Each structure stands twice: as structure tokens, then as C-alpha cells.
Amino acid sequence: MNDRKQHVIKMAKQLFIDKGYQATSIQDILEYSGISKGTFYNYFTSKNELLMAIIKSSISEREKSRDDLLVGQAPSDIETFIKQVEFQLKLNRNTGLLALFEEVMVTNDADLKHYMERNQLNNIRWIHSRFLELFGDKAQPYLYDCAIMFLGILRENIKFNQITNQTNVNISRVVRYSVKRIENIVKDVIESEDQLLSPLQLEKLIPNMNKGNESFHKQLHHLIFTIKNELNQGNNITKQMDLLDFIEEEFLDSKKPRQFLIQSALDSLKSDEQLEINGMFLKLERLLKDYFFEVESEAMKTP
Amino acid sequence: MNDRKQHVIKMAKQLFIDKGYQATSIQDILEYSGISKGTFYNYFTSKNELLMAIIKSSISEREKSRDDLLVGQAPSDIETFIKQVEFQLKLNRNTGLLALFEEVMVTNDADLKHYMERNQLNNIRWIHSRFLELFGDKAQPYLYDCAIMFLGILRENIKFNQITNQTNVNISRVVRYSVKRIENIVKDVIESEDQLLSPLQLEKLIPNMNKGNESFHKQLHHLIFTIKNELNQGNNITKQMDLLDFIEEEFLDSKKPRQFLIQSALDSLKSDEQLEINGMFLKLERLLKDYFFEVESEAMKTP
DNA sequence: TATTAACTTGTACACTCAGTACAATTTTTT
């Protein structure tokens, strides 16, 4: 990516953290990063897209460093887990990202919302996988519930600690306290065999990080097959058929599907309203978007 | 309050719930409720003020009905507590208020933020007082922590239940599950004597609902005394002194301090920058604002 | 080095929104 673009991202991130997203105008960004409006809209199609870029890079940076803390450590050591959680929180707090994240969480923009939701699920997935290492298979049926509750306990404890001791929250203390509580809850739910969400339900939603994973191709094939069937009832369909075939083949043949081509094909398809009738096209677009999201965030993690 | 104004509030509430606060324009509100712009700004000084009115009435309505559920029931019966929590959640969910609340929670407006924070603390206070009735004095030193964690567990459980079974979350089941978990946590913290926030720290922040309460007058007196001392080092202070004296007397003498007079006095004081130097004036303004907030929400509860 | 291509700038513009001002009209009170 362009050096200059990177610079704009950095400056804008600072502004968003300092003043908030809404409260930062594009004019502010232009002045602070010393570019012109024309250039800005060369780099980003909107203020929202810039925000997405910032959030994506921040998240993947955080995840990368968090995972690095695990190497050479016993995954079943609770101290390592505490360190990881603490580290992530401190990174967020010091950079003031937490507030920005919270602001973004309630955005009206559908894309952004979807992305943040996925990210939330990703967090849960990570906590869950670590819990599995910490608490063992016996606890497995309950660990999604526990991951969710851990997140809740932690968040709320931090929030109220911030409200009371405005400055200098002892993050470490809060994390340790919260971990102790969740240890007890794990015991509790194992004993009482009390389950709220079944792992299957959640796993359906949680993004699967395996590149080239079978289920993606299956889903894609199924979706395109269905769309084709729908199309058969219309006329003037050769172009659409060709585009759909192309998309499927591009994902089958190539290790690195060319996103710009796929996007262009999608855009062409989008101009045909017939596809929208059953929401088929929306599903397709989302599936592909998710795919590229995975690939991108994987790529960021392995420099 | 005016019938027509009430009608506008009702219509706007519907719009905010349906489309979100940001996404609803004043023009929308004017059209939907059939008034002119002039009238709108006769009723409310800003869109924000309208929002405050909506939120205030929604909250006090919710609190009122929630407290009504308790009469005639044993406060130590956990089933009553479950019913109360369930009831509040259903009220929020059915009316779609929850999303609106979340959007407002991260506003940039300082006033609104402060108000929402106070409301959060109020929630904690209520849960805490109910926990005290449920779990007894032995648990007392830990019940603020537990109230906070209960809120966290409940929120996160509901959120992820909504994400997974989009429609028809079984609120009752989630509440019961969460209550079971917190029961266990209470046992846990009593046993391990593990405290995160001391009740004293929190109680300093939590608004005290007793009208005519001693501590308010003490605080007011202390603050005004301090400001006067500060002022003594300046010149041209007679007017400010008089205003300060007036404020204190108005609260001492009258059962119903005249808010408009106090506000006007505050505004006059605000125009003198000297008071801002030590943040004294800000403190004073906040204290008085809180006072009127208490009075108002008490008044709403007792029809 | 000269030409071309890509990038960048600055500015004018279209559009949306919150909030103000105020004269004209309607409704309510006295």
C-alpha cells in the first residue's frame, strides 16, 4: 500500500481516537494529514471506508501480537491467558481505541455493522479456543457460554472501574478478578450441566479461518447453482450465466482469486434486479466479502 | 405538559426506534407528527433535548412498573427478581428501545453522556439493593461487584442469543440462566473474600434519591463557600457574590427551588471566566443539574 | 531528455442536515 495513504490512515486514526469518529470532519483529516480533498477521495471512497481500513489494521495488529505472546508458552497455563487478555486491553486503552470501537459498534452503516459483528464473534472464538486449552474437553459443551460471559464480566468490570477511579484503572487486577470468577462459573456449569447456547449454533456463525476450506466452496457452488436455476426462468440470461460461471471457476482454479474481477462481475450482476428477488444475490455478495475478509486478515498476520 | 408536545414526543420516539437517532432528521419528525419547524423549536431547543425527554420518560416509566412488580411480594424471593428483570428486558426489546439506548450511550454530547452514565449507575444501584435483599448482609461487601457482573453476563448473553437465533430470543431462559450463574458467583466471592470495587467508592458516585437530603445541602454549601473564597482574591465580585448567595438561599428556603432562576443565575456566573479556573463552576453546575434531575424523576414516578 | 502516464491539487458545486429569525396567520384567553 501507498506510503502516503498509510500516512493518512495514521493521522486519521489519531484524530478519530482523540475526537471521535462523528466529531472528526473530513476537512480536519485533510488539514491534519496535509492532503487535498481530491486525493482523499482517490484513496477512499468515503469516510466510512477509511474507518474500516483503520479498524481492520488495528484489529489484525492486536490479534497478531496477542497470538505472538503464546509461542513458547504452555497453552494450558492460565497465567499466559491472563497476560494475553491484559495485553490486548492495554493496547486498546492506551491508544484510546476502545471508545472508538464502541462508537463504531452502533453505526448505521450496514457493512460496518456486519464487520464489527464478525469481529465480535471472532473474539468469542478466540476466548473459546483458549478456554478449551485451559479447561479441557470435559468443559467443552459449555465453553461458548463461558466465553460470552467472560467477555461480559470483563467489559462491565472495566467500565465501572473506569467510572469510579477515572484515572489509572488497574487492568491487571480486573483481569485476574474476572478470570477467577469465570473459573468458578466453568465448574458450576459443568456440575449443573447447564447450557444456554449450543456450540453448533454458534459455530455456524463463526467465521472459519481455514483458507481454501471445503465448506466455502460447497456454499459457493450451492449458491451459484441455485441462482442459475432461478435465472433459467427468465430470458436474456447468457451474460449472467457466464458471469456466474466465471466467478465459480475463478475460485476453483486460482489460489489467489482476483478480487477486482470478482467485484466487477458482482457489480454487473447487481444491475440485474431479478437476482434480488429472493435475496440470492445479497447472500452471494456477503459470502464473497467474507471470503476476502478472511484472506486479507490472514495475509496481515503473516508478514 | 402540553398535549401536542406529548404527541410529538411519542411520534419522535417511534421514529428513533424504527430508524435510529442519527438517521432520523428533524424534517422526518415534523412530517410524521404534523407540526412546523417553528413549533418544534418552541418545544425543544434541539434534537438532543427531545431525545433526552424521550429517554427520561421511558426510563422512569420502566422503573415505575418494575418497582410496582415488587409490591405484595417477598423481596427475598428470587422469582420476583427474575420477573422484574424479565419484565424490564421485554419492555425494552418489544419497543426496540434497547438499540436506541445503545446508540445514545456513545454520543458525543457531554450532557447526554453524563445522563446515561448516571442512569447506568442507577441500574447498578437497583440490582445491588435487590441483591442485598436476596443474598443478605453477609454478602454485602461484594454485592456491587456482583451487580456489575450480573449486568455484564445478562447483556452479553442476550446479545449473542440475538445474534444466533435472530428472532424470538427466549428472554426468560436467558435471565434464569444468568441468575443461576450470579448466585454461584456470590457464593464464590463470599468464600474467597475477593472484592474488586469497595462499596464506598461506588456509593460516592451513585445518585442519592432522598429528596431534601442532607448531603446535597452540605455539598452545595461547601462548594459555594469555596467559590466565594476563590473570588475574594479578585475584584468586581459583588454581583457574583450576590448570585451565589441567592442560589444557596433558594435551595435552603424553598421546597421547590425555581429552576429557571437558578439557571439564569448560573448563566450569569458562567459569563465570568474566573470561576472556570479551578473547575469550580463546572462542579456547581453539575451538582445542581443532578439535583433537578432527581426531583424531576421522582415527580414522574408519583403521578 | 522529452513525452507520457499517473498522481495530486484546488476549487466550485450539489445536496443534506441542524438550527435561527421573523413576519404572517390562527387559536385561545380575557
Added chain:
DNA sequence: AAAAAATTGTACTGAGTGTACAAGTTAATA
């Protein structure tokens, strides 16, 4: 009936996002 209060409608300011595009600058290339 007159006065007061409430309401309307409209035009305006100012701030914001995003578009269009001609003119200028920088980098690549032949």
C-alpha cells in the same frame, strides 16, 4: 372584540459529505 399566545411557513446561515474536473506536479519510460 381586543389582546395574547401559539403556530405556521419560509428563507437563511453554516457545517458537513461527497462529486467533477481542469490545471498542475511528479514519476516512469522510451
